[in-house]
Amino acid sequence: METSSEIRVRYAETDQMGIVHHANYVVWMEVGRSDWMRARGKGYAEIEAAGYRLVVNGVQVRYRAPARYDELVRVRTRLKEAGRRKVVFGYVVERDGQKLAEGESVHLVTDDQGRAAVLPEALLSLIRGEGP
Amino acid sequence: METSSEIRVRYAETDQMGIVHHANYVVWMEVGRSDWMRARGKGYAEIEAAGYRLVVNGVQVRYRAPARYDELVRVRTRLKEAGRRKVVFGYVVERDGQKLAEGESVHLVTDDQGRAAVLPEALLSLIRGEGP
Amino acid sequence: METSSEIRVRYAETDQMGIVHHANYVVWMEVGRSDWMRARGKGYAEIEAAGYRLVVNGVQVRYRAPARYDELVRVRTRLKEAGRRKVVFGYVVERDGQKLAEGESVHLVTDDQGRAAVLPEALLSLIRGEGP
Amino acid sequence: METSSEIRVRYAETDQMGIVHHANYVVWMEVGRSDWMRARGKGYAEIEAAGYRLVVNGVQVRYRAPARYDELVRVRTRLKEAGRRKVVFGYVVERDGQKLAEGESVHLVTDDQGRAAVLPEALLSLIRGEGP
Numbered sequence: 275m276e277t278s279s280e281i282r283v284r285y286a287e288t289d290q291m292g293i294v295h296h297a298n299y300v301v302w303m304e305v306g307r308s309d310w311m312r313a314r315g316k317g318y319a320e321i322e323a324a325g326y327r328l329v330v331n332g333v334q335v336r337y338r339a340p341a342r343y344d345e346l347v348r349v350r351t352r353l354k355e356a357g358r359r360k361v362v363f364g365y366v367v368e369r370d371g372q373k374l375a376e377g378e379s380v381h382l383v384t385d386d387q388g389r390a391a392v393l394p395e396a397l398l399s400l401i402r403g404e405g406p
Numbered sequence: 407m408e409t410s411s412e413i414r415v416r417y418a419e420t421d422q423m424g425i426v427h428h429a430n431y432v433v434w435m436e437v438g439r440s441d442w443m444r445a446r447g448k449g450y451a452e453i454e455a456a457g458y459r460l461v462v463n464g465v466q467v468r469y470r471a472p473a474r475y476d477e478l479v480r481v482r483t484r485l486k487e488a489g490r491r492k493v494v495f496g497y498v499v500e501r502d503g504q505k506l507a508e509g510e511s512v513h514l515v516t517d518d519q520g521r522a523a524v525l526p527e528a529l530l531s532l533i534r535g536e537g538p
Numbered sequence: 539m540e541t542s543s544e545i546r547v548r549y550a551e552t553d554q555m556g557i558v559h560h561a562n563y564v565v566w567m568e569v570g571r572s573d574w575m576r577a578r579g580k581g582y583a584e585i586e587a588a589g590y591r592l593v594v595n596g597v598q599v600r601y602r603a604p605a606r607y608d609e610l611v612r613v614r615t616r617l618k619e620a621g622r623r624k625v626v627f628g629y630v631v632e633r634d635g636q637k638l639a640e641g642e643s644v645h646l647v648t649d650d651q652g653r654a655a656v657l658p659e660a661l662l663s664l665i666r667g668e669g670p
Numbered sequence: 671m672e673t674s675s676e677i678r679v680r681y682a683e684t685d686q687m688g689i690v691h692h693a694n695y696v697v698w699m700e701v702g703r704s705d706w707m708r709a710r711g712k713g714y715a716e717i718e719a720a721g722y723r724l725v726v727n728g729v730q731v732r733y734r735a736p737a738r739y740d741e742l743v744r745v746r747t748r749l750k751e752a753g754r755r756k757v758v759f760g761y762v763v764e765r766d767g768q769k770l771a772e773g774e775s776v777h778l779v780t781d782d783q784g785r786a787a788v789l790p791e792a793l794l795s796l797i798r799g800e801g802p
Contacts (some may be wrong), residue, residue, distance in 0.1 A: 286561055304416065325689065332730070417686070423593075548697060
């Protein structure tokens with residue numbers, strides 16, 4: 275499953291180079307991830323309610339072409355890897371089919387105290403999209 | 407004329423109090439303003455292309471109730487005052503009809519060098535929504 | 539008492555107009571407020587540890603001149619009003635003595651559940667700078 | 671040469687997990703890079719004045735331990751690779767000697783129109799720290 279998130283570029287997201295500041299792509303990837311999880315029937319909010327956290331362990335972004343104010347960009351999000359201790363998401367940011375950036379985020383499962391934890395199969399199946 | 411902008415609260419917009427950090431409302435008001443101007447047929451992008459800038463001279467926000475991660479909030483934007491040297495926008499941020507915040511932004515017209523300027527009647531009429 | 543906070547303008551804080559985006563002044567005011575409270579011997583962190591919150595009820599900023607990337611700006615913060623239910627801070631942002639902006643923030647006292655609360659005299663005296 | 675940048679964690683940089691939101695590390699790395707270049711006698715501002723841009727081509731961050739509001743963190747920045755078309759910086763974010771994160775950013779040289787360019791030897795020597 276892949277989800278698609280539409281984002282209208284905000285003025286506040288530009289920098290003095292006249293393009294979107296590169297740190298915002300990390301935020302956009304998170305927007306994509308949130309939409310992905312909501313599409314699975316569980317938003318981050320619900321996972322947190324269950325006492326689990328997906329803590330970001332790493333991110334990487336490769337920039338291909340700039341985005342500009344007021345443009346409509348799209349973040350396509352997919353699950354690349356899903357284990358009970360570690361989950362990896364992949365992202366493509368594009369505008370009218372042109373790739374602007376691609377990225378990846380690695381997440382470790384913890385409890386709400388930040389200690390390493392193991393995601394219950396029920397939540398993991400949900401993430402993997404395996405039906406009941 | 408009033409425009410309505412839907413915003414899905416981003417995780418990055420929350421703070422350790424568990425609610426949306428107050429500075430983000432200023433960004434949301436700008437999102438509302440951008441949508442307002444696009445609805446008028448001229449986005450900020452086009453006004454800038456014509457060599458004019460609407461420089462923010464002041465903002466104020468009054469907070470009523472917190473917004474939280476993943477909620478859908480709505481920014482309603484209206485023109486409160488429109489002169490050739492100064493434009494004032496008013497905003498209401500709400501969720502399911504409940505008012506979360508209200509704000510105002512005052513803008514001065516400048517050229518692209520930041521010098522005080524006078525907006526041509528054509529662009530002003532456009533902003534005011536007066537037809538040809 | 540007035541505190542002074544030095545801030546080096548970040549690239550990420552600029553926008554495509556080539557100046558600091560106006561929403562960042564609200565963040566800078568908060569930096570000034572944090573420094574102010576730390577100078578009083580109690581940072582926000584400690585007030586939160588005691589179970590109280592100073593919830594932002596309103597902010598306003600008036601912009602005078604733009605700040606630019608890599609400049610050193612200064613936020614001068616002072617207490618304008620201090621009650622057990624409501625506290626008001628005033629701010630001046632300047633660069634080399636030139637005023638760039640001035641602002642104000644209004645805060646209401648709540649408990650950690652967000653319910654209106656009354657600040658104990660001890661914490662209030664601390665804020666007011668009244669010695670033992 | 672390595673530079674060291676001290677950053678006081680801002681309240682606005684936290685998220686509802688009670689820690690610094692991960693996207694801010696990308697901004698902090700940029701703060702480190704700016705300080706690095708200023709220490710070399712040329713800030714970004716001057717490189718841009720000369721008509722060149724170091725466009726961010728990629729970033730990656732690996733998170734080790736969280737940072738929290740009001741803490742003093744340190745970004746140590748070093749040049750990992752310096753060519754006339756591509757420059758790579760490496761970063762370590764730490765608090766009291768404990769590593770919180772490490773990252774890397776890859777930059778391509780362009781002109782002020784965003785076209786690939788080749789950095790003059792003079793500016794490159796400056797970056798490399800080779801004396802006259």
